[in-house]
Amino acid sequence: MTDSIILVEDLDHVYMKNTPLEHQALYSVNMTVARGECVAIIGHTGSGKSTLIQHLNGLQRPQKGRVVIDGLDLSQRKLDVRALRRKVGLVFQNPEDQIFEKLVGDDIAYGPLKQGLSIKEVTERAKWAMEVVGLSFADMKDRETFALSGGEKRKVALAGVLALRPEILVLDEPTAGLDPCSRKDLLERIRYLNQSENLTVVFVSHNMEEVAYLAHRVYVMANGRVVCEGTPRHVFGNADILHKYHIGMPETVEILHRLKRKGYAVNPEAYEVQETVQEILSILPAAGR
Amino acid sequence: MASSFELTRNITVGQYLPTGSIIHRLDPRCKLAAFVILILGIAFCGTYGSNVLALILCTALFPLARIPIRYGLSGVKPAIPFILILAILQLLFYGKGFGTGGQTYFHYGFVTITSDSLRLVVVSAMRFVEVIFLSSVLTLSTSTTELTHGMEHLLMPLRKVGFPVHAFALIITIAVRFVPTFALEMEKMMKAQASRGAEFGTGSWWRIVQRTKDMFPIIIPLFNVALKRAEDLILAMEARCYTPTDERTTYKRYHASAKDVFAVVTSLVIVAVLFAIPV
Numbered sequence: 362m363t364d365s366i367i368l369v370e371d372l373d374h375v376y377m378k379n380t381p382l383e384h385q386a387l388y389s390v391n392m393t394v395a396r397g398e399c400v401a402i403i404g405h406t407g408s409g410k411s412t413l414i415q416h417l418n419g420l421q422r423p424q425k426g427r428v429v430i431d432g433l434d435l436s437q438r439k440l441d442v443r444a445l446r447r448k449v450g451l452v453f454q455n456p457e458d459q460i461f462e463k464l465v466g467d468d469i470a471y472g473p474l475k476q477g478l479s480i481k482e483v484t485e486r487a488k489w490a491m492e493v494v495g496l497s498f499a500d501m502k503d504r505e506t507f508a509l510s511g512g513e514k515r516k517v518a519l520a521g522v523l524a525l526r527p528e529i530l531v532l533d534e535p536t537a538g539l540d541p542c543s544r545k546d547l548l549e550r551i552r553y554l555n556q557s558e559n560l561t562v563v564f565v566s567h568n569m570e571e572v573a574y575l576a577h578r579v580y581v582m583a584n585g586r587v588v589c590e591g592t593p594r595h596v597f598g599n600a601d602i603l604h605k606y607h608i609g610m611p612e613t614v615e616i617l618h619r620l621k622r623k624g625y626a627v628n629p630e631a632y633e634v635q636e637t638v639q640e641i642l643s644i645l646p647a648a649g650r
Numbered sequence: 651m652a653s654s655f656e657l658t659r660n661i662t663v664g665q666y667l668p669t670g671s672i673i674h675r676l677d678p679r680c681k682l683a684a685f686v687i688l689i690l691g692i693a694f695c696g697t698y699g700s701n702v703l704a705l706i707l708c709t710a711l712f713p714l715a716r717i718p719i720r721y722g723l724s725g726v727k728p729a730i731p732f733i734l735i736l737a738i739l740q741l742l743f744y745g746k747g748f749g750t751g752g753q754t755y756f757h758y759g760f761v762t763i764t765s766d767s768l769r770l771v772v773v774s775a776m777r778f779v780e781v782i783f784l785s786s787v788l789t790l791s792t793s794t795t796e797l798t799h800g801m802e803h804l805l806m807p808l809r810k811v812g813f814p815v816h817a818f819a820l821i822i823t824i825a826v827r828f829v830p831t832f833a834l835e836m837e838k839m840m841k842a843q844a845s846r847g848a849e850f851g852t853g854s855w856w857r858i859v860q861r862t863k864d865m866f867p868i869i870i871p872l873f874n875v876a877l878k879r880a881e882d883l884i885l886a887m888e889a890r891c892y893t894p895t896d897e898r899t900t901y902k903r904y905h906a907s908a909k910d911v912f913a914v915v916t917s918l919v920i921v922a923v924l925f926a927i928p929v
Contacts, residue, residue, distance in 0.1 A: 461870040475847035
């Protein structure tokens with residue numbers, strides 16, 4: 362991959378170094394993400410996903426190994442972290458907790474204002490960010506943040522990061538705890554950002570449907586190591602890996618794997634709903650059609 | 651490169667290091683009693699000799715509890731500014747009012763330094779370190795549950811005068827229990843706001859207002875989260891029919907054995923020795 366915007370090489374990370382509670386979270390992790398790609402990181406709690414993504418905007422610095430984001434080398438002590446954070450927008454788990462202003466518009470404008478942009482520019486950015494996550498600028502900007510619903514709060518938090526106009530968007534379990542409707546809406550927004558606004562997206566998820574829906578490539582992590590990497594087709598088709606690391610699979614893939622085990626000639630790599638339908642139809646007796 | 655966000659690293663309160671040493675296995679009631687005795691002893695003995703001995707004994711507790719001495723020192727580190735400021739103030743002002751006895755080493759204007767005031771300075775700095783060492787060993791070797799049970803038992807006599815011992819113990823448990831939780835929460839908040847371009851503690855120190863304002867994006871959500879957690883906790887307790895006024899039993903019964911009594915007696919003997927040292 363020549364135009365990789367994110368490059369992680371041989372990255373180690375140890376928490377609470379030199380204390381009895383020392384704990385190694387990452388073991389020589391490698392990752393590359395191309396410009397405009399959407400990459401999912403999956404794996405169990407404690408597998409090192411969150412630690413890895415915190416390296417992407419310099420919240421953690423590489424203790425060993427290298428992290429290069431669009432030409433910015435994080436190993437360099439004199440790195441301009443603020444420039445890096447403008448480039449990489451990181452949305453934490455339950456980002457609605459970080460809302461602190463009274464009014465929606467003010468909270469979204471916090472980041473751009475900190476950058477010292479003009480009020481006009483800030484307003485424009487806030488407007489763009491709100492519209493892009495599906496909040497009407499005119500209706501919502503003067504609403505009080507505490508009176509919002511869970512899904513709206515999540516969107517406000519996301520808009521607060523998008524208002525920084527990052528080139529890379531990193532999301533830690535973006536849909537956790539949302540109702541199915543908001544979840545679907547949010548996924549569509551992320552997909553739009555990736556495909557139409559050309560944002561490079563890296564996201565962590567436990568929901569395999571989400572991964573199947575969004576990701577171009579998947580990294581599977583376990584115990585601080587990347588154990589498998591490839592297209593969703595490749596990863597979901599690999600039942601051994603999925604079982605070995607107790608990773609769920611999308612329902613489509615699960616059906617196909619089960620059918621295959623029963624001796625039907627289906628291809629479990631066909632994870633997209635339409636493909637799965639075709640696969641199932643292909644083994645049904647002709648009379649069924 | 652150390653991360654500037656690893657807050658939990660510096661918080662030793664409520665941290666428990668289960669090394670299973672003899673100190674860990676002491677009955678918490680006796681351990682707490684011994685601790686209180688030693689603290690009182692240290693607070694009231696004011697000679698060089700006794701404080702040197704106390705410092706040695708407090709340091710010796712670490713190997714006995716199989717806890718790296720680093721833990722004690724990391725507790726002392728944040729206290730150094732306080733110790734220094736206290737020492738300077740005492741050195742400047744104590745010579746006149748309190749430590750008037752002994753030899754006068756220095757006298758200029760309102761500043762008088764006597765052998766007594768000098769001793770006071772040195773002794774209080776040592777006391778500081780001793781107390782930090784002692785409490786570090788206590789909290790590192792005792793789980794919070796044990797600690798509060800111990801406290802509850804020791805305070806029991808106060809029930810006779812209507813003091814809500816159980817509620818008090820519960821408050822302490824909850825407070826201590828949530829220190830690391832909120833440290834983690836704060837860490838997360840700092841990271842989240844830093845990701846949005848916030849900066850903490852980078853402004854000049856005289857711009858106090860600006861620096862305080864910089865903290866709002868952390869403090870406000872933190873309060874929010876704390877209140878939410880408190881509500882959750884209340885619900886969880888009420889769902890389990892928690893009634894504060896009822897007679898409670900604990901699943902663990904403590905039995906003081908010979909070694910526990912020995913610990914208390916030892917601390918009494920130590921305090922007696924500390925007081926007996928003349929200089």
